Amino acid sequence: MIQAKQELLLALAAATAEVSPGSAVRAAFELPKQAAHGDFAITSAMQLAKPLKKNPREVAQALVDALGRQPAVARWVESLEIAGPGFINLRLKAAAKQAVVGEVLSAADTFGRQPAQDQRVVVEFVSANPTGPLHVGHARQGALGDAICNLFESQGWTVNREFYYNDAGVQIGTLAASTHARIKGLKPGDTGWPESAYNGDYIADIAADFMAKKTVKADDREFTASGNADDLDGIRQFAVAYLRHEQDLDLQAFAVRFDHYFLESSLYTTGAVESTVAGLVAAGKTFEQDGALWLRTTDYGDDKDRVMRKSDGTFTYFVPDVAYHLNKFARGYTKAINLQGTDHHGTIARVRAGLQASNAGVPQGYPDYVLNTMVRVVRDGAEVKISKRAGSYITLRDLIDWTSKDAVRFFLISRKADTEFTFDIDLALKTNDENPVFYVQYAHARLSKVLRDWVADHGGNLASLKDADASLLAAPSEASLLLKLAEYPDMLASAAATLAPHDVAFYLREVASTFHSYYAAERFFADNPELTRSRMALLAATRQVLRNALAMIGVSAPDSM
Numbered sequence: 001m002i003q004a005k006q007e008l009l010l011a012l013a014a015a016t017a018e019v020s021p022g023s024a025v026r027a028a029f030e031l032p033k034q035a036a037h038g039d040f041a042i043t044s045a046m047q048l049a050k051p052l053k054k055n056p057r058e059v060a061q062a063l064v065d066a067l068g069r070q071p072a073v074a075r076w077v078e079s080l081e082i083a084g085p086g087f088i089n090l091r092l093k094a095a096a097k098q099a100v101v102g103e104v105l106s107a108a109d110t111f112g113r114q115p116a117q118d119q120r121v122v123v124e125f126v127s128a129n130p131t132g133p134l135h136v137g138h139a140r141q142g143a144l145g146d147a148i149c150n151l152f153e154s155q156g157w158t159v160n161r162e163f164y165y166n167d168a169g170v171q172i173g174t175l176a177a178s179t180h181a182r183i184k185g186l187k188p189g190d191t192g193w194p195e196s197a198y199n200g201d202y203i204a205d206i207a208a209d210f211m212a213k214k215t216v217k218a219d220d221r222e223f224t225a226s227g228n229a230d231d232l233d234g235i236r237q238f239a240v241a242y243l244r245h246e247q248d249l250d251l252q253a254f255a256v257r258f259d260h261y262f263l264e265s266s267l268y269t270t271g272a273v274e275s276t277v278a279g280l281v282a283a284g285k286t287f288e289q290d291g292a293l294w295l296r297t298t299d300y301g302d303d304k305d306r307v308m309r310k311s312d313g314t315f316t317y318f319v320p321d322v323a324y325h326l327n328k329f330a331r332g333y334t335k336a337i338n339l340q341g342t343d344h345h346g347t348i349a350r351v352r353a354g355l356q357a358s359n360a361g362v363p364q365g366y367p368d369y370v371l372n373t374m375v376r377v378v379r380d381g382a383e384v385k386i387s388k389r390a391g392s393y394i395t396l397r398d399l400i401d402w403t404s405k406d407a408v409r410f411f412l413i414s415r416k417a418d419t420e421f422t423f424d425i426d427l428a429l430k431t432n433d434e435n436p437v438f439y440v441q442y443a444h445a446r447l448s449k450v451l452r453d454w455v456a457d458h459g460g461n462l463a464s465l466k467d468a469d470a471s472l473l474a475a476p477s478e479a480s481l482l483l484k485l486a487e488y489p490d491m492l493a494s495a496a497a498t499l500a501p502h503d504v505a506f507y508l509r510e511v512a513s514t515f516h517s518y519y520a521a522e523r524f525f526a527d528n529p530e531l532t533r534s535r536m537a538l539l540a541a542t543r544q545v546l547r548n549a550l551a552m553i554g555v556s557a558p559d560s561m
Contacts (some may be wrong), residue, residue: 035480
């Protein structure tokens with residue numbers, strides 16, 4: 001069906017050019033709201049009617065006539081019907097739908113993927129400061145960011161997964177002070193305990209290991225503790241390395257990897273921040289007022305101008321962000337995507353304004369942002385707010401330990417990033433249809449069992465399924481499943497283009513539901529061996545698509561449950 005659709009889109013483009021030469025209307029199919037209306041809907045007539053100064057139904061008839069002269073239409077289309085104000089409902093021949101089985105089985109793991117193209121994107125996500133364990137907000141970013149990277153890779157892009165963190169600043173100073181207080185024997189609540197200190201048990205662990213002169217190694221650094229209680233700089237470096245190592249372990253447990261770690265401190269040590277500010281001053285985009293340096297962000301749509309350098313000489317939060325994104329652009333990433341919490345919304349206009357004011361050729365709207373809300377965790381019907389280890393929040397490791405990596409991944413990706421989400425621990429542990437990840441994984445396991453039984457009990461050969469006669473797949477439940485499988489490549493392309501990995505989770509549930517309905521409607525082991533083999537081919541194709549889509553969001557596809 002993938003080939004049929006491509007040929008029919010070319011036919012529609014040719015028909016559109018015949019009816020309206022030079023038209024800019026793009027050839028496209030939509031899915032009808034009701035299955036009874038056909039397999040595809042064409043809305044081109046309503047778009048062409050105004051420039052042609054004709055009635056949409058008149059244009060629709062002209063398109064139908066032109067389409068009827070296209071060889072691809074004769075080959076793949078059963079009927080074309082005009083409906084409503086000018087819709088064209090297209091019904092495919094059975095052969096067009098059935099072809100998807102062979103297409104899936106031939107492509108296997110690459111089904112839905114596009115060839116490599118000369119496009120590069122940098123995706124920055126998680127980006128947690130090394131001041132504590134990763135929390136559920138970081139977990140949501142990890143699931144979303146990793147899936148977005150997978151989606152772009154499926155479309156042929158070269159993807160750089162980047163982790164940016166503040167390895168200096170006030171928070172790191174607080175981490176060092178907290179660890180120093182623990183080394184001195186203080187604990188939360190004691191007289192002399194710093195008011196802004198981090199209170200989790202992990203601070204005591206860092207203090208103990210520092211005094212034991214241990215060595216810690218993270219992906220980007222290694223440090224050996226001096227064991228000297230007065231070595232404040234050593235305490236700071238050890239604490240940062242310790243927590244970077246802990247975060248690495250969290251990310252490994254979550255099966256999230258990064259290609260590059262970018263230190264905020266490097267923007268200062270290399271002079272990138274100073275040169276960025278100097279460039280903006282030279283471009284005439286700044287002014288001084290009240291002892292501070294301001295950027296004219298209102299020239300770029302911001303609601304007011306913003307301070308860049310405060311009167312005490314320090315830079316405001318968005319200035320290193322501008323320098324960082326100039327660095328991304330200079331590295332050749334003409335597309336950049338940032339996953340951040342909704343609390344970062346206010347910096348978007350400032351960063352984009354700084355990039356435009358720099359006159360570095362950065363395109364408008366650079367970078368793209370995906371903002372995610374925090375996650376509420378519920379267990380036994382009550383909200384869980386505190387982790388003993390972290391002291392004030394639920395960690396990623398808590399969620400994985402309480403449920404599983406697969407459940408956390410699937411749940412955190414199952415809603416749009418900017419919508420509120422409640423992670424129900426009890427639901428994630430259920431082994432029934434209420435649990436969406438179980439529902440989808442069970443479909444894959446059920447498919448695997450049927451195929452195993454066919455091989456073991458009926459002498460089936462999985463390698464022979466590519467040559468099965470798909471024309472025998474004529475049942476209504478089979479037609480529904482065939483159409484659903486054929487949606488996969490377009491769903492991937494759309495999810496990547498709109499930065500919507502939740503579409504993959506929705507699609508998985510739809511495929512699982514369509515398969516479970518098919519399972520209930522038909523006998524897979526028919527009296528006719530060829531019909532049985534055809535149905536096994538459809539099941540193998542369904543299993544392959546489920547496996548491909550689950551891999552796209554980092555969830556396993558078990559063969560038994």
